Amino acid sequence: MDRGSLIGLVLAVVAILGGQALEGGQISMFLQPAAFVIVVLGTLAAVLLHHPFPVFLKGMRMAKWVFRPPEAEAPALIRRIVQWSHTARQDGMLGLEKHVNITRDPFQKAGLQLLIDGADAAKLRDTLDVQIVSFETAERQAARVWEAAGGYAPTLGILGAVIGLIHVMENLADPSKLGAGIAVAFVATIYGVGLANLVFLPIANKIKFSIARRVNEREIICDGLIGIAEGENPRIIEAKLKGYL
Numbered sequence: 001m002d003r004g005s006l007i008g009l010v011l012a013v014v015a016i017l018g019g020q021a022l023e024g025g026q027i028s029m030f031l032q033p034a035a036f037v038i039v040v041l042g043t044l045a046a047v048l049l050h051h052p053f054p055v056f057l058k059g060m061r062m063a064k065w066v067f068r069p070p071e072a073e074a075p076a077l078i079r080r081i082v083q084w085s086h087t088a089r090q091d092g093m094l095g096l097e098k099h100v101n102i103t104r105d106p107f108q109k110a111g112l113q114l115l116i117d118g119a120d121a122a123k124l125r126d127t128l129d130v131q132i133v134s135f136e137t138a139e140r141q142a143a144r145v146w147e148a149a150g151g152y153a154p155t156l157g158i159l160g161a162v163i164g165l166i167h168v169m170e171n172l173a174d175p176s177k178l179g180a181g182i183a184v185a186f187v188a189t190i191y192g193v194g195l196a197n198l199v200f201l202p203i204a205n206k207i208k209f210s211i212a213r214r215v216n217e218r219e220i221i222c223d224g225l226i227g228i229a230e231g232e233n234p235r236i237i238e239a240k241l242k243g244y245l
Contacts, residue, residue, distance in 0.1 A: 002066065002067050005067050008202065012199070016198075017030075030190070034160075035187040035188035035191050036191060038159060042152075042160075043149050043156050043192075046148070047145055047148050047152065050148045050152075051141075055145065060145070062142055065210045066202075069206075069209075073217050074213075074216070075245065077224075078220065078238060078244075081224030081227075081237065081238075081241060083099075084112070084228060085228050085232075085234040086234050099112055100112045107128075107131060108221055111128055111221055111225040119229070124226055125222065128218075128225070129222070135215065135218065139211040140208070140211060143204055143208050143211060146201070146203045147200075147204040149195075149196070149204075153191075154192045155192070156188075157189040157191055157192015160187075160188025160189070162185075164188060165185050167185075168185065219244070220244050223241060224237055227240065
């Protein structure tokens, strides 16, 4: 559990509700279903139109990384690569076949298979770099789902405010209905700006941190495999890869 994310979310709620209470306002004023529907459902609709559906779903699944980010694998990867290096020095590249059979990660499998097939360091780098760039591009496209939500939410908040004011103008002759319309107008703006800056954009940036770390782990694998291809000493490979930590 990422405690920072949990504390940040709680502080965001406390800041808004606490500020309202200190100003002498009623917290229940924020409970405006009409404003919520306009901003949240409108933002969801815009994001769905913006992205292909599989990308949207992937972005939604990534939201769990805010509280439970993927575990850091870099130290374990370095130990594994050093083990591969020892195997390659003792048994040759064909000895790496036993590691291919027990490795689940497709990227690691592909790199090991290239070594077994006799690819040189340059060919290995070119092939793995393409896969790293493709992986990063796909991951960042999913993270942009939350960036898009952060961009659309304030605009939907303004739309909600305009709708609320239209409702006010339609009921100028009935003062009893003016309060509800004005409340929807201003609360919709709060929903839009608040969700964008306190929820959607922070989620997008938190996901990007996890993506950067996952890309970094693939670069560790790539550099380690290149070291093996060039016949470097396992200790040298280990020392070089620890620089990533």
